[in-house]
Amino acid sequence: MTAPYSPDEREKVVAKLPASLRQELKVRAAQLGVDIKDAVTEGVHAWRDADGPRPSVNTSGGNSFATYLPTGLYAEFKNDCKERDIPFNQGIAQSIRLWLDSNLSPRRVPRTTGARRLIFGNQKGGVGKTATSAGVAEALAEGGERVLLVDFDPQCHLTKQLGYEMLGIDNPSLAKHMLGEGNGALRDLLVPIEEGSFGGRLFLLPGCKDAFLLDAKLATSRHVRIKETALEKALEPLESEFDFIVIDCPPSLGYSMDTALYYARTRDSEEPSESGVVIPVLAEDSSADAYDMLFDQIEDLTADLDVGITKLGFVVNMYDSRKGYIATSSLDSWKTIGDPPVLAVVPERKEQREANRLKAPLLTSAPDCEQSEAMRTIALAVKG
Structure with missing residues (x-):
């Protein structure tokens, strides 16, 4: 056939x-x-x-x-x-x-430069940041990497879609650790995702609604001298345990997004492609407007703090050529940018929605679907 x-x-x-x-x-x-x-x-x-x-x-x-x-x-x-x-x-x-x-499995060599950091961000909601960050984390873990998936959005869609409980607003959380208010170790909050082929390699740091207050509290916090370092200081104790830390970011222009962008910067021991920002978009104009705002935020941050932040590429989500000229011409526009490149085009299919309804990882609920294959393509691209 x-x-x-x-x-x-x-x-x-x-x-x-x-x-x-x-x-x-x-x-x-x-x-x-x-x-x-x-x-x-x-x-x-x-x-x-x-x-x-x-x-x-x-x-x-x-x-x-x-x-x-x-x-x-x-x-x-x-x-x-x-x-x-x-x-x-x-x-x-x-x-x-x-x-x-x-072609036997390679022996895993622990990284000596800390975990690679991938943040998934765009200033527009509904572009598939959560689905893409989860799918890529699953694909990396499926391929043998140890991965921490962080729900950094106060709406907690990532946590809920994977079927886990949000952290209580009065309990320790990532936001509280960023502000120096967390009790115990952040490691204690991690939840293993054991389904399918992820056993022992994929972990979730659940979200908490207290992240809604993070921007305002960071503005007045004395816990960190440079506000942009707050996320890095909180996650730093976990880096030696993982090959990748994948962060699902909120659609924000505030301090919280600055901390995520700073966390994805190229460190002295890294090549520029090892960590950075993956930008989920749709094949329509409002995603382009949102990307313009993210681009400006990255440029301002790199200039203010004298750091390099790599834009690893676009992921064009929920693409359906049957929508006609708006979709096809917009996809062409994303591809024309060239730098960053389009890492994958993820088709509009039912499998991702079904995975969300089942509260299950996409790569276990529909491992052979086109969307799962796209997540593996992105994972291979970011691994380099």
């Missing part, structure tokens, strides 16, 4: 594979920074070159799996399967298993 895929001179190939094999492939490809279609292509070539029959793979209970092979390879591979007298699905499964056996 094929369909033309001209941009990369590839064609779409659909097979039925068990969920465990699909998941192992996705995790290993993410760990090694390899695109899934390239991994499958390597496996197919290795399978065709292998001497003798390969061990059979259990493909019972398989579900649809789609990828792209170089044009012409599908037909050649299908003929090989016929000559070896095995079903096509079994041939694909054996090819993937061969690639997995030849």
